[in-house]
Amino acid sequence: MxxxxxxxxxxxxxxxxxxxRNTSNPYPIWLSEIILQQTRVxxxxxxxxxxxxxxxxxxxxxxxxxxxxxKLWQGLGYYSRARNLHKTAQFIAQELSGVFPDTYKDLLKLxxxxxxxxxxxxxxxxxxxxxxxxxxxxxxxxxxFDIETDIAAASAKKEFAAFAFExxxxxxxALFNQAIMEFGALQxxxxxxxCGVCIFNTSCAAxxxxxxxxxxxxxxxxxxxxxxxxxxxxxxxxxxxxxxxRTAKGIWHNLYEFPLIETEEPKDFDFIAKQIQDKFFVNxxxxxxxxxxxxxxxxxxxxxxxxxxFWKVRLRGAIENGINSEILKSFPFPIVxxxxxxxx
Numbered sequence: 001m002x003x004x005x006x007x008x009x010x011x012x013x014x015x016x017x018x019x020x021r022n023t024s025n026p027y028p029i030w031l032s033e034i035i036l037q038q039t040r041v042x043x044x045x046x047x048x049x050x051x052x053x054x055x056x057x058x059x060x061x062x063x064x065x066x067x068x069x070x071k072l073w074q075g076l077g078y079y080s081r082a083r084n085l086h087k088t089a090q091f092i093a094q095e096l097s098g099v100f101p102d103t104y105k106d107l108l109k110l111x112x113x114x115x116x117x118x119x120x121x122x123x124x125x126x127x128x129x130x131x132x133x134x135x136x137x138x139x140x141x142x143x144x145f146d147i148e149t150d151i152a153a154a155s156a157k158k159e160f161a162a163f164a165f166e167x168x169x170x171x172x173x174a175l176f177n178q179a180i181m182e183f184g185a186l187q188x189x190x191x192x193x194x195c196g197v198c199i200f201n202t203s204c205a206a207x208x209x210x211x212x213x214x215x216x217x218x219x220x221x222x223x224x225x226x227x228x229x230x231x232x233x234x235x236x237x238x239x240x241x242x243x244x245x246r247t248a249k250g251i252w253h254n255l256y257e258f259p260l261i262e263t264e265e266p267k268d269f270d271f272i273a274k275q276i277q278d279k280f281f282v283n284x285x286x287x288x289x290x291x292x293x294x295x296x297x298x299x300x301x302x303x304x305x306x307x308x309x310f311w312k313v314r315l316r317g318a319i320e321n322g323i324n325s326e327i328l329k330s331f332p333f334p335i336v337x338x339x340x341x342x343x344x
Contacts, residue, residue: 002175003203004167006200007070007176008169008172008175010056010187011175015182016041016177018032019048020048021178024026026100026102026121026126027100029120030049030113031052031085032044032048033121034112035051035076038302040227041185044076047073047075051072054260055089057060058089058092058093059093059098061085061086062092062093062094066083067331069083069086070332072334073332074334074338075335077335080112081112082220083254085224087112088113091110092110092323103128104119104122104128110168115157116233117134118130119131119133123174124177130173131164131173131177132164132177133157133160133166134184136184137180137184138216139215140183140184140188142217143188143207143211143212144204144206146211146215147159147163147215150217150218151217152218153219165197169199177284191213195212207231208281222233223303224303224304225304225305227304228259228265228266228267228306228309229307229308229309230260230262230263230272230308230309231258231259231309231310231311231337232259232260232261232280232313233311233312233313233344234281234315235315237314239320239321240319240322240324241258241319241328242321242322242323243256243257243258243328243331244257251301251304255332255333256326257334258337259280261276266307272289272311276289276313283319284315284317285315285316286315286316286333287315289311289312289313291312291342293309299334325341
């Protein structure tokens with residue numbers, strides 16, 4: 001049995017029953033692919049079901065406001081995906097009368113849709129023979145065929161796509177694409193795969209050459225930046241607080257947060273208290289400042305680590321534009337702030 005036949009045979013026996021697999025409708029397929037771009041299936045599935053429940057069609061999603069979309073996305077991270085999802089839904093609903101493009105080439109023109117997502121929608125919805133290339137595909141092909149191409153290289157995606165296209169049965173592109181991704185997700189996993197039970201354990205080149213843990217080759221190592229966030233959790237005489245929207249480009253764009261003092265390094269109580277007294281809340285006298293968490297919460301993003309402290313700031317009088325705890329919870333926050341609000 002050749003590689004493609006063995007792979008699809010394995011898939012038919014072992015695939016997970018995932019809600020977006022029982023349809024060729026491009027809307028749920030597109031939605032699932034955007035959610036799963038930087039998210040594991042186990043984490044992404046409840047979000048997919050929530051979105052489908054709240055917005056059963058592309059028109060429903062287009063008609064939502066951005067804050068509704070961001071609130072539903074809360075906790076998934078990489079929030080630009082949610083903003084692009086919303087803008088693309090509006091474009092499809094308003095400019096294309098709700099009809100998704102039906103070719104790989106046209107799908108690529110949609111905001112937030114890259115080569116991988118376009119290939120997935122084109123093959124799963126329209127059976128177009130175009131290969132998907134993601135981390136799973138890089139891993140399976142590089143190991144099975146002992147390909148030492150550095151997957152961080154600009155030419156790598158093209159090379160692997162051409163190779164996958166050769167292997168793909170042109171009459172069953174969706175099945176092949178699903179199979180190779182599922183095989184990478186369940187069997188040929190990044191660390192310590194169980195090669196003893198693998199269907200390819202007599203034909204995998206990396207296994208024969210004891211190179212499984214060396215492939216795929218990936219030279220790209222992102223430098224991690226450390227940032228220090230001090231959030232001021234205000235309470236006035238009415239127990240109201242204040243928040244603001246992050247409008248600058250970068251992380252958490254258009255999400256909400258408490259007033260922030262960002263520093264280059266960890267700062268002590270005296271420094272933060274002086275900053276609060278000198279630069280914040282000019283219309284209200286600061287009665288007290290206390291640390292809510294002595295140890296910083298470290299929130300890890302792909303390219304930066306945020307060291308977060310929350311400071312309880314009590315003010316005299318009523319604060320302007322203050323909001324109560326119930327209204328507070330309705331806003332979309334970064335998950336690390338939302339978790340703090342829930343616990344306090």
